[in-house]
Amino acid sequence: MAVVALRLAGPLQAWGSGSRFVRRGTETAPTKSGVVGLVAAARGVRRVDPLEELLSLRFGVRMDQPGRLLRDFQTAQRPEKARDGTVTWKRLPLSHRYYISDAVFLAVLEGDRTLVEGIDSAVRSPAFPLYLGRRSCPPAGPVALGVFDLDLDAALSELPWLASTRTQSRHRNRTVRLETVRDAAAEGTGAETLRDEPVSFDPNRRKHAWRSISRDVVEIPNPHGVHDPTGEHDPMASLGG
Template sequence: MTVVALRLAGPLQAWGSRSRFVRRETEKAPTKSGVIGMVAAAKGIRRTDPLEELADLRFGVRIDQPGQLLRDFQTAQRPKKEKDGTTSWSSLPLSQRYYVSDAVFLAVLEGERRLVEDIDEAVRSPEFPLYLGRRSCPPAGPVALGVFDSGLEEALATLPWMAGTRRQQRHRANTVRLTTVRDAHPDETDGELVQDIPVSFDPNRRQYAWRTITRGTVEIDNPHGTAEKAEEHDPMASLGG
């Protein structure tokens, strides 16, 4: 199979799957619906257009830099014309919006080569602006990492660590263990169900289907690791001639 890899990094990201009314939550890692929505924007797909081709792609994400959960309180006022011609203001309900700050993720989509290459090209020259979950969350730096002849699992386990240089230097160890979240295979029965497959982004009838995910870890080289490998102890060395 073929995959397209994306680097999702920015001051703020918001990948909600349970947002309701005045409480807008975020997951700790990008959702499939959020990434597919970003790809759809890059390709110029309208909210009312069909999404089957994109939704059928296998999806996985690696948490290269977890970031911090941030809560923001927001309120607004609505103008109202009075009978005497003056304007009064009424406050709207206080809303709570959650974000992940200073995070870096590797997102991978696996599918047929033609579609994967189209996605890579679209993300490099998008029809609509790209956002990391919400319009207030633009990406920092290029998103597209390229197309690779590998499967989803292989890409998550082999592509370089995407965290910032300072974080890699502070880690010091020569390797790092990173968490992954990916679409489960049909024969994997111990997965977790999430309502995260976009069926329609139409504002009048948003609809999402269920998918099964599996969580795991991979060990990736740290290019800025400085830890020296411990020499293997030989208890017989002192007896040598």
């Protein structure tokens, strides 16, 4: 087994798992269905094509820079033509759309090495445009980080912090604690369930199954940290001598 790591960063991201009608929400972290959809687009898989090969992947995400929740609203009108040929415009219901702004996530997919190497290659030269949950959310910068001989848990715990330099500099400690969301281990029971396991992206029979997820916190080195929170505070250290 090996993992392929992805950097998901952009001005806006939207990872909905239960959006309906005029409210389009977003989860606080990338969803498995959204990331598998991104990978499928990179590999040239069309919405009506089967996803069997990608369904074997184990998924996890680390919130390196959580960002902020942003709400947008949209108005629209629809033309209606009367019998006499005149056209009137009917106002459609106001829709509310939620996004995550200024966020950076580490997404990791674990699977057969040949499969994850193919994913890494496809993401570097995608067949279809990549987007972060919605078409209006393109990624900022390269997405592919490479293939690593690690399992999912080790990758989330060991790969470098991906937050911006400015964000890292704000944290003075030498380590930072980051939240993770991952597929629950097969032998364990997930603390939560989410309808986020992609089965089919076919618009005529779109289907998602339930998956168990576990949440955790990992401690990652901060390359810009100067303070060790585990050590004793010495108020005279800054005076030198």
